[in-house]
Amino acid sequence: MIEFVLEAMVDAVMMVDAEGRITLTNSGATHLSGYTREELCGLAISRLLVDESSGMRTVVRRRIEDGDVLRREESWLVSKKGERIPISITGSPVIDDRGTLQGIVLVARDVREMRQLLAEKEAEIRRRRALEDELRTAKSQIESxxxxxxxxxxxxxxxxxxxxxxxxxxxxxxxxxxxxxxxxxxxxxxxxxxxxxxxxxxxxxxxxxxxxxxxxxxxxxxxxxxxxxPDHVEPLDLNGVVRDVAAMLKLAGKLGRLAVQLALPDKPVTVTVNRTRIEQILVNLITNAVDAIGHEGRITVEVSPSVDERRIICSVRDTGAGIPESELDQIFEPFFTTKGDAGTGLGLTVVRDIVLSYGGRLDVRSVPGEGTTFTFDLPA
Ligand SMILES: Nc1ncnc2c1ncn2[C@@H]1O[C@H](COP(=O)(O)OP(=O)(O)O)[C@@H](O)[C@H]1O
Ligand SMILES: [Mg+2]
Incomplete structure:
Protein backbone atom coordinates (compact mmCIF):
# COMPACT_ATOMS: atom_id res chain seq x y z
CA MET A 1 0.00 0.00 0.00
CA ILE A 2 2.64 2.49 1.07
CA GLU A 3 4.60 1.71 -2.12
CA PHE A 4 1.70 2.95 -4.23
CA VAL A 5 1.63 6.17 -2.36
CA LEU A 6 5.38 6.57 -2.82
CA GLU A 7 5.18 5.86 -6.56
CA ALA A 8 2.47 8.43 -6.97
CA MET A 9 4.86 11.11 -5.81
CA VAL A 10 7.01 12.96 -8.33
CA ASP A 11 9.52 13.90 -5.65
CA ALA A 12 12.28 11.52 -4.65
CA VAL A 13 11.26 9.69 -1.48
CA MET A 14 13.77 7.66 0.55
CA MET A 15 13.32 5.91 3.84
CA VAL A 16 16.52 5.76 5.87
CA ASP A 17 17.10 3.53 8.90
CA ALA A 18 18.64 4.59 12.15
CA GLU A 19 22.13 3.80 10.79
CA GLY A 20 21.61 6.12 7.87
CA ARG A 21 21.09 3.44 5.23
CA ILE A 22 18.42 3.64 2.60
CA THR A 23 15.74 1.01 3.07
CA LEU A 24 12.98 2.11 0.69
CA THR A 25 12.78 4.38 -2.37
CA ASN A 26 10.43 5.34 -5.18
CA SER A 27 11.09 5.89 -8.88
CA GLY A 28 11.36 9.62 -8.27
CA ALA A 29 14.51 8.80 -6.31
CA THR A 30 15.94 6.51 -9.00
CA HIS A 31 15.25 9.14 -11.64
CA LEU A 32 16.87 11.91 -9.71
CA SER A 33 19.91 9.98 -8.50
CA GLY A 34 20.58 7.78 -11.55
CA TYR A 35 20.97 4.75 -9.28
CA THR A 36 18.73 1.70 -9.66
CA ARG A 37 16.39 0.81 -6.89
CA GLU A 38 18.66 -2.12 -5.98
CA GLU A 39 21.73 0.11 -5.84
CA LEU A 40 19.96 2.60 -3.64
CA CYS A 41 18.81 0.02 -1.14
CA GLY A 42 21.41 -0.25 1.56
CA LEU A 43 23.36 2.78 0.29
CA ALA A 44 24.54 5.17 3.00
CA ILE A 45 22.48 8.34 2.72
CA SER A 46 25.66 10.32 3.29
CA ARG A 47 26.84 9.17 -0.16
CA LEU A 48 23.78 10.69 -1.73
CA LEU A 49 23.26 13.89 0.17
CA VAL A 50 25.86 16.55 0.64
CA ASP A 51 24.98 19.45 2.74
CA GLU A 52 28.25 20.67 4.08
CA SER A 53 27.00 24.03 5.01
CA SER A 54 24.13 22.93 7.13
CA GLY A 55 25.43 19.51 8.08
CA MET A 56 22.44 17.53 6.96
CA ARG A 57 23.94 14.50 8.58
CA THR A 58 24.27 16.24 11.86
CA VAL A 59 20.79 17.46 11.54
CA VAL A 60 19.60 13.99 10.69
CA ARG A 61 21.00 12.87 13.94
CA ARG A 62 20.15 15.76 16.13
CA ARG A 63 17.02 17.49 15.07
CA ILE A 64 15.23 14.46 13.76
CA GLU A 65 16.00 12.48 16.88
CA ASP A 66 14.12 15.15 18.73
CA GLY A 67 11.11 14.45 16.53
CA ASP A 68 11.44 17.58 14.44
CA VAL A 69 10.46 17.79 10.82
CA LEU A 70 13.40 19.20 8.98
CA ARG A 71 13.12 21.37 5.94
CA ARG A 72 15.96 22.77 3.88
CA GLU A 73 15.56 24.79 0.76
CA GLU A 74 19.18 24.48 -0.32
CA SER A 75 20.81 21.11 -0.29
CA TRP A 76 22.58 18.91 -2.80
CA LEU A 77 22.13 15.39 -4.08
CA VAL A 78 25.12 13.70 -5.73
CA SER A 79 23.92 11.51 -8.57
CA LYS A 80 25.54 8.26 -9.61
CA LYS A 81 27.44 10.15 -12.30
CA GLY A 82 28.78 12.50 -9.66
CA GLU A 83 26.60 15.46 -10.70
CA ARG A 84 25.58 17.75 -7.89
CA ILE A 85 21.88 18.41 -8.19
CA PRO A 86 20.35 21.21 -6.16
CA ILE A 87 17.39 20.00 -4.11
CA SER A 88 15.08 21.11 -1.40
CA ILE A 89 14.58 18.43 1.18
CA THR A 90 12.22 17.51 3.99
CA GLY A 91 13.04 14.92 6.61
CA SER A 92 10.56 13.51 9.11
CA PRO A 93 11.30 10.98 11.81
CA VAL A 94 9.78 7.49 11.98
CA ILE A 95 9.31 6.73 15.66
CA ASP A 96 7.95 3.46 17.03
CA ASP A 97 5.48 2.92 19.87
CA ARG A 98 8.22 3.12 22.44
CA GLY A 99 9.44 6.40 21.12
CA THR A 100 12.62 5.05 19.57
CA LEU A 101 13.79 6.53 16.30
CA GLN A 102 13.42 3.88 13.61
CA GLY A 103 14.46 5.97 10.71
CA ILE A 104 13.72 9.03 8.62
CA VAL A 105 11.61 9.64 5.59
CA LEU A 106 13.36 12.04 3.25
CA VAL A 107 11.53 13.79 0.44
CA ALA A 108 13.80 15.55 -2.03
CA ARG A 109 12.71 17.86 -4.82
CA ASP A 110 14.76 18.79 -7.85
CA VAL A 111 14.98 22.58 -7.82
CA ARG A 112 17.18 23.07 -10.91
CA GLU A 113 14.38 24.54 -12.95
CA MET A 114 13.30 26.81 -10.14
CA ARG A 115 16.88 27.94 -9.57
CA GLN A 116 17.23 28.63 -13.26
CA LEU A 117 14.08 30.71 -13.20
CA LEU A 118 15.27 32.49 -10.12
CA ALA A 119 18.66 33.20 -11.69
CA GLU A 120 16.95 34.55 -14.79
CA LYS A 121 14.74 36.75 -12.67
CA GLU A 122 17.73 38.03 -10.74
CA ALA A 123 19.60 38.78 -13.94
CA GLU A 124 16.53 40.62 -15.17
CA ILE A 125 16.39 42.63 -11.95
CA ARG A 126 20.09 43.46 -12.28
CA ARG A 127 19.53 44.54 -15.88
CA ARG A 128 16.66 46.75 -14.82
CA ARG A 129 18.69 48.24 -11.99
CA ALA A 130 21.50 49.05 -14.40
CA LEU A 131 18.98 50.60 -16.74
CA GLU A 132 17.45 52.63 -13.92
CA ASP A 133 20.92 53.81 -12.91
CA GLU A 134 21.58 54.88 -16.48
CA LEU A 135 18.27 56.71 -16.60
CA ARG A 136 19.00 58.41 -13.30
CA THR A 137 22.38 59.59 -14.55
CA ALA A 138 20.85 60.83 -17.79
CA LYS A 139 18.10 62.57 -15.84
CA SER A 140 20.52 64.35 -13.55
CA GLN A 141 22.59 65.41 -16.56
CA ILE A 142 19.51 66.82 -18.24
CA GLU A 143 18.50 68.52 -15.02
CA SER A 144 21.86 70.19 -14.64
CA PRO A 230 26.74 91.19 -7.07
CA ASP A 231 23.30 91.44 -5.53
CA HIS A 232 24.16 93.72 -2.67
CA VAL A 233 21.18 95.09 -0.79
CA GLU A 234 20.73 98.59 0.53
CA PRO A 235 17.96 100.60 2.13
CA LEU A 236 16.01 102.28 -0.65
CA ASP A 237 12.97 104.49 -0.84
CA LEU A 238 10.55 102.41 -2.90
CA ASN A 239 8.71 105.59 -3.96
CA GLY A 240 11.88 106.85 -5.63
CA VAL A 241 12.49 103.57 -7.44
CA VAL A 242 8.89 103.48 -8.72
CA ARG A 243 9.18 107.06 -9.97
CA ASP A 244 12.48 106.35 -11.72
CA VAL A 245 11.30 103.18 -13.39
CA ALA A 246 8.09 104.82 -14.62
CA ALA A 247 10.09 107.75 -16.03
CA MET A 248 12.69 105.52 -17.67
CA LEU A 249 10.07 103.29 -19.27
CA LYS A 250 8.37 106.37 -20.67
CA LEU A 251 11.64 107.70 -22.04
CA ALA A 252 12.62 104.32 -23.46
CA GLY A 253 9.36 104.34 -25.40
CA LYS A 254 7.99 101.27 -23.64
CA LEU A 255 4.73 102.90 -22.59
CA GLY A 256 3.56 104.01 -26.03
CA ARG A 257 0.97 106.71 -25.43
CA LEU A 258 0.06 105.39 -22.02
CA ALA A 259 0.98 107.09 -18.80
CA VAL A 260 1.69 105.38 -15.52
CA GLN A 261 -0.24 106.93 -12.67
CA LEU A 262 1.49 106.82 -9.35
CA ALA A 263 -0.26 106.60 -6.00
CA LEU A 264 2.62 107.02 -3.59
CA PRO A 265 2.60 107.92 0.10
CA ASP A 266 4.07 111.31 1.06
CA LYS A 267 6.65 109.83 3.33
CA PRO A 268 9.54 107.74 1.98
CA VAL A 269 9.00 103.97 2.40
CA THR A 270 12.21 102.11 3.00
CA VAL A 271 12.86 98.59 1.85
CA THR A 272 16.24 96.88 2.09
CA VAL A 273 16.73 95.26 -1.29
CA ASN A 274 18.87 95.18 -4.39
CA ARG A 275 17.89 98.10 -6.59
CA THR A 276 18.21 96.26 -9.90
CA ARG A 277 16.02 93.44 -8.64
CA ILE A 278 13.20 95.75 -7.65
CA GLU A 279 13.53 97.57 -10.95
CA GLN A 280 13.26 94.20 -12.68
CA ILE A 281 9.98 93.49 -10.85
CA LEU A 282 8.50 96.88 -11.77
CA VAL A 283 9.66 96.81 -15.39
CA ASN A 284 8.13 93.36 -15.89
CA LEU A 285 4.81 94.16 -14.21
CA ILE A 286 4.42 97.51 -15.96
CA THR A 287 5.34 96.20 -19.43
CA ASN A 288 2.88 93.33 -18.94
CA ALA A 289 0.23 95.92 -18.08
CA VAL A 290 1.08 97.87 -21.24
CA ASP A 291 0.80 94.71 -23.33
CA ALA A 292 -2.57 93.88 -21.74
CA ILE A 293 -4.03 97.34 -22.40
CA GLY A 294 -3.16 97.94 -26.00
CA HIS A 295 -4.21 101.50 -26.87
CA GLU A 296 -6.38 102.93 -24.23
CA GLY A 297 -6.44 102.32 -20.53
CA ARG A 298 -4.92 103.13 -17.21
CA ILE A 299 -1.91 101.78 -15.36
CA THR A 300 -1.61 102.62 -11.69
CA VAL A 301 1.28 101.81 -9.43
CA GLU A 302 0.44 102.12 -5.77
CA VAL A 303 2.74 101.89 -2.79
CA SER A 304 1.55 101.74 0.81
CA PRO A 305 2.73 100.41 4.13
CA SER A 306 0.74 97.54 5.63
CA VAL A 307 -1.55 98.33 8.58
CA ASP A 308 1.05 97.17 11.11
CA GLU A 309 3.71 99.03 9.07
CA ARG A 310 5.90 95.94 9.03
CA ARG A 311 5.56 95.39 5.30
CA ILE A 312 5.49 97.56 2.22
CA ILE A 313 2.80 96.70 -0.30
CA CYS A 314 3.12 97.59 -3.95
CA SER A 315 0.54 96.94 -6.62
CA VAL A 316 0.51 97.39 -10.38
CA ARG A 317 -3.04 97.71 -11.67
CA ASP A 318 -4.20 97.87 -15.25
CA THR A 319 -7.50 98.19 -17.08
CA GLY A 320 -6.40 95.68 -19.70
CA ALA A 321 -7.80 92.48 -21.12
CA GLY A 322 -7.49 90.50 -17.91
CA ILE A 323 -6.44 86.89 -17.49
CA PRO A 324 -8.83 83.99 -17.98
CA GLU A 325 -9.24 81.99 -14.78
CA SER A 326 -7.92 78.88 -16.51
CA GLU A 327 -4.58 80.62 -17.10
CA LEU A 328 -4.13 82.08 -13.63
CA ASP A 329 -2.18 79.03 -12.46
CA GLN A 330 0.05 78.97 -15.50
CA ILE A 331 1.20 82.55 -15.86
CA PHE A 332 4.01 82.11 -13.33
CA GLU A 333 5.38 79.06 -15.08
CA PRO A 334 8.59 79.61 -17.02
CA PHE A 335 7.94 80.03 -20.75
CA PHE A 336 4.19 80.44 -20.41
CA THR A 337 3.28 83.25 -22.74
CA THR A 338 0.23 84.22 -24.77
CA LYS A 339 2.28 86.67 -26.84
CA GLY A 340 3.77 84.23 -29.31
CA ASP A 341 7.27 85.18 -30.42
CA ALA A 342 6.97 88.57 -28.77
CA GLY A 343 6.92 86.99 -25.31
CA THR A 344 9.49 85.00 -23.37
CA GLY A 345 7.20 83.80 -20.62
CA LEU A 346 9.95 84.55 -18.11
CA GLY A 347 8.81 87.90 -16.74
CA LEU A 348 6.47 86.67 -14.05
CA THR A 349 8.75 83.74 -13.19
CA VAL A 350 11.50 86.24 -12.49
CA VAL A 351 9.18 88.56 -10.57
CA ARG A 352 7.98 85.74 -8.35
CA ASP A 353 11.53 84.44 -7.74
CA ILE A 354 12.73 87.86 -6.67
CA VAL A 355 9.74 88.59 -4.43
CA LEU A 356 10.03 85.19 -2.73
CA SER A 357 13.78 85.62 -2.26
CA TYR A 358 13.05 88.69 -0.13
CA GLY A 359 10.47 86.84 1.92
CA GLY A 360 7.60 88.57 0.16
CA ARG A 361 4.41 87.37 -1.51
CA LEU A 362 3.10 87.91 -5.01
CA ASP A 363 -0.61 87.90 -5.70
CA VAL A 364 -2.70 88.34 -8.81
CA ARG A 365 -6.32 89.32 -9.15
CA SER A 366 -7.90 89.57 -12.53
CA VAL A 367 -11.31 90.07 -14.06
CA PRO A 368 -11.35 89.29 -17.77
CA GLY A 369 -12.47 92.36 -19.68
CA GLU A 370 -11.86 94.66 -16.70
CA GLY A 371 -8.24 94.38 -15.75
CA THR A 372 -5.57 92.88 -13.60
CA THR A 373 -3.78 93.75 -10.39
CA PHE A 374 -0.47 92.25 -9.36
CA THR A 375 0.42 92.88 -5.73
CA PHE A 376 3.66 92.11 -3.95
CA ASP A 377 4.90 92.94 -0.53
CA LEU A 378 8.35 93.25 1.02
CA PRO A 379 9.53 93.44 4.60
CA ALA A 380 9.73 97.08 5.69
N1 LIG B 1 -1.22 92.46 -16.59
C1 LIG B 1 -1.55 91.38 -17.31
N2 LIG B 1 -2.76 91.33 -17.93
C2 LIG B 1 -3.09 90.24 -18.66
N3 LIG B 1 -2.32 89.16 -18.83
C3 LIG B 1 -1.11 89.17 -18.24
C4 LIG B 1 -0.66 90.25 -17.44
N4 LIG B 1 0.56 89.96 -16.98
C5 LIG B 1 0.86 88.74 -17.47
N5 LIG B 1 -0.14 88.25 -18.22
C6 LIG B 1 -0.17 86.94 -18.87
O1 LIG B 1 0.85 86.13 -18.35
C7 LIG B 1 1.71 85.67 -19.38
C8 LIG B 1 3.12 85.52 -18.86
O2 LIG B 1 3.70 86.76 -18.56
P1 LIG B 1 5.26 86.91 -18.50
O3 LIG B 1 5.80 85.83 -17.61
O4 LIG B 1 5.62 88.29 -18.16
O5 LIG B 1 5.74 86.53 -19.96
P2 LIG B 1 5.53 87.36 -21.32
O6 LIG B 1 5.20 88.78 -20.94
O7 LIG B 1 6.85 87.24 -22.01
O8 LIG B 1 4.43 86.67 -22.06
C9 LIG B 1 1.55 86.69 -20.48
O9 LIG B 1 1.86 86.13 -21.75
C10 LIG B 1 0.07 87.04 -20.35
O10 LIG B 1 -0.74 86.09 -20.98
MG1 LIG C 1 6.22 89.89 -19.44
Missing part, protein backbone atom coordinates in the same frame (compact mmCIF):
# COMPACT_ATOMS: atom_id res chain seq x y z
CA UNK A 145 21.74 71.29 -18.29
CA UNK A 146 18.25 72.67 -17.68
CA UNK A 147 19.55 74.44 -14.62
CA UNK A 148 22.30 76.02 -16.68
CA UNK A 149 19.88 77.03 -19.39
CA UNK A 150 17.55 78.49 -16.80
CA UNK A 151 20.37 80.51 -15.27
CA UNK A 152 21.35 81.79 -18.70
CA UNK A 153 17.77 82.69 -19.56
CA UNK A 154 17.28 84.52 -16.28
CA UNK A 155 20.47 86.40 -16.96
CA UNK A 156 19.24 87.26 -20.44
CA UNK A 157 15.93 88.44 -18.96
CA UNK A 158 17.82 90.61 -16.51
CA UNK A 159 19.96 92.08 -19.27
CA UNK A 160 16.83 92.90 -21.23
CA UNK A 161 15.43 94.79 -18.23
CA UNK A 162 18.69 96.60 -17.73
CA UNK A 163 18.82 97.41 -21.44
CA UNK A 164 15.34 98.93 -21.28
CA UNK A 165 16.27 101.03 -18.27
CA UNK A 166 19.60 102.03 -19.81
CA UNK A 167 17.70 103.16 -22.90
CA UNK A 168 15.52 105.34 -20.67
CA UNK A 169 18.50 106.79 -18.86
CA UNK A 170 20.15 107.49 -22.22
CA UNK A 171 17.10 109.42 -23.39
CA UNK A 172 16.99 111.34 -20.15
CA UNK A 173 20.66 112.21 -20.57
CA UNK A 174 19.96 113.49 -24.06
CA UNK A 175 17.05 115.62 -22.79
CA UNK A 176 19.21 117.10 -20.07
CA UNK A 177 22.00 117.75 -22.54
CA UNK A 178 19.51 119.56 -24.77
CA UNK A 179 18.59 121.89 -21.91
CA UNK A 180 22.28 122.60 -21.46
CA UNK A 181 22.88 123.12 -25.16
CA UNK A 182 19.92 125.53 -25.37
CA UNK A 183 21.24 127.55 -22.44
CA UNK A 184 24.72 127.69 -23.89
CA UNK A 185 23.28 128.71 -27.33
CA UNK A 186 21.34 131.50 -25.72
CA UNK A 187 24.44 132.71 -23.92
CA UNK A 188 26.44 132.63 -27.16
CA UNK A 189 23.68 134.59 -28.95
CA UNK A 190 23.62 137.19 -26.17
CA UNK A 191 27.38 137.60 -26.40
CA UNK A 192 27.39 138.04 -30.18
CA UNK A 193 24.48 140.51 -29.92
CA UNK A 194 26.58 142.55 -27.54
CA UNK A 195 24.06 142.11 -24.74
CA UNK A 196 25.00 142.00 -21.07
CA UNK A 197 26.37 138.46 -21.05
CA UNK A 198 27.50 138.60 -17.45
CA UNK A 199 24.08 139.06 -15.94
CA UNK A 200 22.67 136.45 -18.34
CA UNK A 201 25.38 133.99 -17.36
CA UNK A 202 24.77 134.65 -13.69
CA UNK A 203 21.10 133.84 -14.24
CA UNK A 204 21.62 130.54 -16.00
CA UNK A 205 24.65 129.32 -14.04
CA UNK A 206 22.64 127.66 -11.23
CA UNK A 207 20.55 125.91 -13.85
CA UNK A 208 23.65 124.71 -15.67
CA UNK A 209 25.01 123.45 -12.41
CA UNK A 210 21.82 121.50 -11.73
CA UNK A 211 22.01 120.10 -15.23
CA UNK A 212 25.60 119.03 -14.60
CA UNK A 213 24.62 117.26 -11.39
CA UNK A 214 21.82 115.55 -13.24
CA UNK A 215 24.16 114.35 -15.97
CA UNK A 216 26.65 113.01 -13.45
CA UNK A 217 23.85 111.20 -11.60
CA UNK A 218 22.52 109.62 -14.76
CA UNK A 219 26.00 108.70 -15.95
CA UNK A 220 26.52 106.93 -12.64
CA UNK A 221 23.21 105.11 -13.10
CA UNK A 222 24.18 104.01 -16.61
CA UNK A 223 27.39 102.55 -15.27
CA UNK A 224 25.47 100.70 -12.57
CA UNK A 225 23.12 99.27 -15.18
CA UNK A 226 26.02 98.19 -17.37
CA UNK A 227 27.70 96.44 -14.46
CA UNK A 228 25.01 95.35 -12.02
CA UNK A 229 27.61 93.53 -9.89
Missing amino acids: QLDQTRTQLLLAERRATLGTLAGGVGHELRNIAQVQIAAVDELAAAISAGEDATSFARRILPELERVGDHIAEHGERLMQLARPG
